[in-house]
Amino acid sequence: MDRNRLFWASRRGMLELDLVLLPFLEKIYPTLEQEDKERYWRLLDSEDQDMFGWFLRREDPEDSDLQRIVQIIRDTRSQTR
Numbered sequence: 001m002d003r004n005r006l007f008w009a010s011r012r013g014m015l016e017l018d019l020v021l022l023p024f025l026e027k028i029y030p031t032l033e034q035e036d037k038e039r040y041w042r043l044l045d046s047e048d049q050d051m052f053g054w055f056l057r058r059e060d061p062e063d064s065d066l067q068r069i070v071q072i073i074r075d076t077r078s079q080t081r
Contacts, residue, residue, distance in 0.1 A: 042069075
């Protein structure tokens with residue numbers, strides 16, 4: 001997925017998600033292995049409310065691939081601030 005398309009797909013309808021996803025996209029995403037990049041692409045197909053709950057650690061995705069990318073984002077949030 002090209003960078004512009006990825007940027008626009010990462011912009012969500014919730015400011016809280018933009019504050020998580022956009023710094024991650026800029027600073028961490030380029031360092032990911034291809035499989036994790038593909039997981040991120042799949043994550044972007046998720047509903048905003050689901051992602052919001054996942055990033056706040058209220059719940060975890062049922063899909064193991066989504067669990068992995070959500071955990072990577074959770075773990076790297078301190079690096080993107």
